[in-house]
Amino acid sequence: MPFENLMGDEAIALGALHAGLSAAFAYPGTPSTEIMEYYLDHAEGGGSGPVVAQWCSNEKTAYEAALGASFAGRRSSVSMKHVGLNVAADPFVNSALLKIKGGLLVVVADDPGMHSSQDEQDSRVFADFARIPCLEPADQQEAYDMAREAFELSERIMAPVLLRVTTRLAHSRAAVETRAPRAQNPVAKVEDRWGWTLMPQAARERWKRALVGYEAVRSEIEAAARVEPGDCDLGVVTTGLGLEYYRENEAELGRRPWRLHVGRYPMPYAALRELASKVSRVLVIEEGYPFVERELRGVLPSAVAIEGKETGQIPLDGELSPDNVRPALGLPPRPGLSRAAGAPELPRRPPQLCPGCPHADSYAFLKEALAGYPSRVVTGDIGCYTLGALPPFEAIETCVDMGASIGMARGAAEAGLVPAVAVIGDSTFYHSGLPNLVDAVSHNSNLTVLILDNSTTGMTGAQPTILPSERLKAVALAVGVGPEHVHLLSAHKGDHGRNVEIMRRELAYEGPSVLISERGCLEAIKKARKA
Amino acid sequence: MKYDIVLCGVGGQGGISVSVLIARAAMDAGLAAKQSEVHGMAQRGGEVLAHLRLADGPIASPTIPRGSASLLLAFEPLEALRYLGWLSPSARIVSASSPVRNIPSYPEIEGVLAELRSVPGSLALDAEALAREAGNPKAANMVLLGAAAAYLPFPPELLARAIELGFARKGEAVVAANLRAFEHGRAANS
Numbered sequence: 001m002p003f004e005n006l007m008g009d010e011a012i013a014l015g016a017l018h019a020g021l022s023a024a025f026a027y028p029g030t031p032s033t034e035i036m037e038y039y040l041d042h043a044e045g046g047g048s049g050p051v052v053a054q055w056c057s058n059e060k061t062a063y064e065a066a067l068g069a070s071f072a073g074r075r076s077s078v079s080m081k082h083v084g085l086n087v088a089a090d091p092f093v094n095s096a097l098l099k100i101k102g103g104l105l106v107v108v109a110d111d112p113g114m115h116s117s118q119d120e121q122d123s124r125v126f127a128d129f130a131r132i133p134c135l136e137p138a139d140q141q142e143a144y145d146m147a148r149e150a151f152e153l154s155e156r157i158m159a160p161v162l163l164r165v166t167t168r169l170a171h172s173r174a175a176v177e178t179r180a181p182r183a184q185n186p187v188a189k190v191e192d193r194w195g196w197t198l199m200p201q202a203a204r205e206r207w208k209r210a211l212v213g214y215e216a217v218r219s220e221i222e223a224a225a226r227v228e229p230g231d232c233d234l235g236v237v238t239t240g241l242g243l244e245y246y247r248e249n250e251a252e253l254g255r256r257p258w259r260l261h262v263g264r265y266p267m268p269y270a271a272l273r274e275l276a277s278k279v280s281r282v283l284v285i286e287e288g289y290p291f292v293e294r295e296l297r298g299v300l301p302s303a304v305a306i307e308g309k310e311t312g313q314i315p316l317d318g319e320l321s322p323d324n325v326r327p328a329l330g331l332p333p334r335p336g337l338s339r340a341a342g343a344p345e346l347p348r349r350p351p352q353l354c355p356g357c358p359h360a361d362s363y364a365f366l367k368e369a370l371a372g373y374p375s376r377v378v379t380g381d382i383g384c385y386t387l388g389a390l391p392p393f394e395a396i397e398t399c400v401d402m403g404a405s406i407g408m409a410r411g412a413a414e415a416g417l418v419p420a421v422a423v424i425g426d427s428t429f430y431h432s433g434l435p436n437l438v439d440a441v442s443h444n445s446n447l448t449v450l451i452l453d454n455s456t457t458g459m460t461g462a463q464p465t466i467l468p469s470e471r472l473k474a475v476a477l478a479v480g481v482g483p484e485h486v487h488l489l490s491a492h493k494g495d496h497g498r499n500v501e502i503m504r505r506e507l508a509y510e511g512p513s514v515l516i517s518e519r520g521c522l523e524a525i526k527k528a529r530k531a
Numbered sequence: 532m533k534y535d536i537v538l539c540g541v542g543g544q545g546g547i548s549v550s551v552l553i554a555r556a557a558m559d560a561g562l563a564a565k566q567s568e569v570h571g572m573a574q575r576g577g578e579v580l581a582h583l584r585l586a587d588g589p590i591a592s593p594t595i596p597r598g599s600a601s602l603l604l605a606f607e608p609l610e611a612l613r614y615l616g617w618l619s620p621s622a623r624i625v626s627a628s629s630p631v632r633n634i635p636s637y638p639e640i641e642g643v644l645a646e647l648r649s650v651p652g653s654l655a656l657d658a659e660a661l662a663r664e665a666g667n668p669k670a671a672n673m674v675l676l677g678a679a680a681a682y683l684p685f686p687p688e689l690l691a692r693a694i695e696l697g698f699a700r701k702g703e704a705v706v707a708a709n710l711r712a713f714e715h716g717r718a719a720n721s
């Protein structure tokens with residue numbers, strides 16, 4: 001069978017295409033972005049015919065579009081980063097109650113270690129909260145296989161299935177053996193609306209079924225789970241990449257522990273109890289939260305010691321590595337080279353805006369316009385411009401979640417802290433800044449919104465913004481910001497003076513104003529040239 | 532056989548593409564490869580790190596355990612010093628000698644190079660100058676790849692082929708310029 005050298009994200013996408021995917025939706029977010037990029041690159045013929053592949057305003061709209069495609073009977077997928085699932089939480093949790101027609105694959109890429117995120121939440125917890133089955137591949141091959149399996153499972157149990165990966169798997173490459181593609185489903189809509197209309201009387205019925213269905217999946221997973229025999233009184237449970245980090249060290253273990261790998265949730269209680277019956281100690285190696293570990297405390301007899309993150313053998317935060325699981329396995333650190341004792345510490349090299357980035361010019365006029373105000377607040381948002389918190393800019397004071405800059409500036413202003421400026425990118429504005437601007441207009445809040453419009457989602461590799469730049473002003477006007485308080489600025493050094501002047505005027509104005517500072521992202525321009 | 536490579540540098544130096552080329556050549560040689568990179572920040576100038584693991588059997592962890600790497604390929608000398616802990620005592624280091632001074636606290640370069648050169652098995656070379664000499668100032672990464680070629684567990688011809696395939700889309704002139712830089716690197720470490 002053919003092999004391809006694929007990143008974990010790409011393996012998932014190819015698996016989905018080969019499973020007969022018809023429609024995929026996403027909002028970019030590291031480490032999940034490459035999934036949609038793979039669909040876009042292969043939309044014409046990577047699977048069994050053309051597929052719809054679309055970037056969306058945010059993860060919630062993407063999720064809802066995928067639901068609609070499933071309602072139409074076709075296999076659909078939505079992909080996002082872990083914090084994107086918070087944005088899509090409403091459709092996600094409710095979709096557990098739906099009678100899914102076309103298979104629905106929800107891919108969530110978690111980012112333990114926070115390489116490019118604001119937190120390291122574990123999506124397995126979310127899946128369990130919603131009672132949605134979750135598959136967790138351990139390598140690229142499983143990523144491909146489980147994407148295919150997820151669609152089969154989803155259609156069989158008529159529920160969404162979540163596929164969870166973490167950064168190192170999403171962004172590492174290995175050879176993957178592929179199988180023949182399956183044909184796409186024809187359009188064949190849901191006929192019974194009561195599986196899809198969650199009014200209380202119907203929803204109560206659906207929830208009961210979802211709960212029963214979830215336990216049925218557990219029984220299936222239990223039936224397939226295999227405990228590998230060992231020859232000592234230690235049991236090791238691994239999940240996801242934890243398996244690879246265990247294997248990396250396995251050869252050095254004197255005695256062979258009893259083993260169970262958990263790659264599917266709800267977790268197989270019976271197999272876990274069987275493992276525990278052979279040993280006095282169970283070590284759990286899992287990436288993310290101590291999810292299996294915590295649940296085990298309620299599942300296993302109390303005579304069995306459960307070790308892992310909550311008991312300190314494995315770090316509670318950050319990523320797993322082949323090295324930080326060693327103490328838990330009773331192995332000493334591996335010797336490596338080191339710098340001479342007393343060698344001066346190496347300075348870190350934080351990421352910086354690209355030389356010539358338009359954001360630098362925007363921060364320059366923002367800072368000058370604010371110079372006369374001893375008390376003020378500048379809230380920030382998520383994108384390349386978050387680097388504006390660092391020297392040499394030190395211009396923004398917050399970064400919390402997508403779209404928060406406008407809401408927080410508004411709240412601060414309402415509480416008496418003025419002038420209040422929100423700095424937000426165009427893509428983030430459409431993602432979830434817009435409803436905050438509606439609030440600001442509704443309450444005539446005293447804030448200045450500075451939209452850094454570079455026509456792209458720069459940080460994730462320059463995906464196009466959902467609407468072209470020319471529309472942005474019209475959107476602000478349509479929401480109801482006063483026409484004399486919506487300005488187009490150009491983020492060039494030559495326009496610095498004019499920009500400062502307009503900004504000063506709007507800072508003095510006691511109501512909502514929107515400044516759109518325009519200039520294209522250099523990466524996006526480079527990318528467009530290459531294409 | 533196991534051969535782990537740490538590649539490091541500063542964003543925009545082309546370290547990731549070198550990792551892709553080595554992996555392609557290794558797979559042509561019949562080896563398994565696992566490559567790990569951390570993406571995300573598109574911006575320039577931050578630390579960049581990639582792990583590339585080659586073996587003639589299955590590879591478990593996508594990242595290299597400490598003390599295990601056989602080669603450190605550094606596109607910037609200060610960055611090289613950051614990852615010594617990943618190297619086995621018999622590892623080779625091939626590093627560019629010219630600093631990327633995009634931070635205010637960059638230490639004296641003489642000290643950095645002296646420390647690097649004091650590590651047994653290390654080679655620091657002026658890859659930029661060699662690339663200019665080869666007529667392709669942007670190909671310092673190919674020079675370094677060439678200088679490291681002799682250490683890799685497969686014939687250098689496979690790397691040349693990977694370069695040809697990897698740059699084919701950009702035209703013959705680009706392929707030739709990169710091959711020249713690669714050969715310059717090979718000659719510099721022979």
Ligand code: SF4
Pocket residue numbers: 352353354356357358359384454458459521522523524573574575
């Ligand atoms: S990727 Fe674009 S937006 Fe981000 S720093 Fe570079 S030029 Fe600026």
